[in-house]
Amino acid sequence: MQSRSPSGYSTWRLIAEELRRQIVDGASAPGTKLPSENDLAERFGVHRNTVRQAIAALTAEQLVVSRRGSGTFVADHTVLVHRIGTRTRLSDSLGKSGKASARLLDWALEPEPPAHIAERLQLSGRSALRLESIRSVNGVPISRVTQWYVAEFVPRLPEHFKAEGTITGALRALGIEDYVRVSTTVGGRHATAEEAAELLLPAGSVVLVVRALDALPGGTPLQLGITRFAASRVELDVEHSTSV
């Protein structure tokens, strides 16, 4: 491990991320023992206290657990899989892994939405409806979602969302049973301070940013969603058509 470089990352943070990568990429089973603090200090070329800081961070995230005298072990952790496909709904793909829930944080009618939203939804001067929500599985927040709808297609959607508990349910209550995924892009970046707080992540954690456009049968745009998944908790699985 190189000594301090002007990266803006403390040495212990870099070590914590490296250990995290080794645990997750190596698919270390819960119970796997990490090297001792002295070993890690020697490998990374730092003082043991610095390694302890890194381990403390992973402990705070419940990725590892330390036992005095024994060592540090990988804790029980799972990475959820979210399917990205033409008709996949969040409740279908992630719900199977446990109890999924969505909480509406905020909503607003937007008579003058941002230009790129208006363009993607082909609003032509019509209003958009913006919903802000957070989704959890087994009580653990996994994504922070901003959704833009063509407002006139979804009257009272927020009320229905609160009543049904899911967007799919809310849309169904409005008579919208069928819509298809038109496009999906995936990017990655550091979470904002707000996102990190809402997703219960350490500052600077990585989020996968999924931008998805859904349309009604016939191709009329219905919704543009911007979902920030906690990259440490969710992996995306792209659905490939099986027809050749």
Place this chain on the structure above:
Amino acid sequence: MQSRSPSGYSTWRLIAEELRRQIVDGASAPGTKLPSENDLAERFGVHRNTVRQAIAALTAEQLVVSRRGSGTFVADHTVLVHRIGTRTRLSDSLGKSGKASARLLDWALEPEPPAHIAERLQLSGRSALRLESIRSVNGVPISRVTQWYVAEFVPRLPEHFKAEGTITGALRALGIEDYVRVSTTVGGRHATAEEAAELLLPAGSVVLVVRALDALPGGTPLQLGITRFAASRVELDVEHSTSV
């Protein structure tokens, strides 16, 4: 901006990432003027020198350019789009954006590949061929790739790769013209120190980790690729089937 929290990220690093996010998410055109250093210092609640550190980092990445007396402006930057689909080849999706090239870093015949590789490729005791390469567009590195092949299917692949310059060309030279994408998963994490160095990224940058399995017609596994895209340079576009 909160004052120092024990996140392991320096204040200037967090500010730099937030400015980056605003520039990229807001799709700021080159030439867009950022708020002045004094304004940013006030907004983030820090001293101006701290803001200067953040801007210096973005300047080093050539995302912004500062002119004394005038201000700081968004520099020319593009985010490349990589298509993820059944038959999309890197040279097809990214090559259109400019001159794409791939450089073989290393390769090895692996008689005892890791268990999860052996399983995905259904090796049953056969050897795997591992290739390590880096891909660039217009001289800018965009991804770091590890590819595992069923060795007996691709004799002398490294030589062909060097001769042809692309994997697609190398496979074609071996008579392999048709293969399909079976599965693709996308994750995100911080780049390792090595990855950051190879991709010319600041330490701790975000990479999108794409794991893809390709098969020959008939379903026999051919290749498992693990591609780390620089998230600040590449966005993934998922191909959706248009049939309903």
Place this chain on the structure above:
DNA sequence: CCGAAGTTGTCTAGATCTCTAGATAACTTC
């Protein structure tokens, strides 16, 4: 069972890096 070795937990002190503070200099814009 006991002692040695190993491991994590805790603490103090000093060196080094980061951030704040404030100032002056050099340039641009109006």
Place this chain on the structure above:
DNA sequence: GAAGTTATCTAGAGATCTAGACAACTTCGG
């Protein structure tokens, strides 16, 4: 010319990292 903006600098406070030590516990071999 005045106001605004970036560039550079010095100094001090606060945070991080190194260094080393001792404490409390576990594991293993005799």
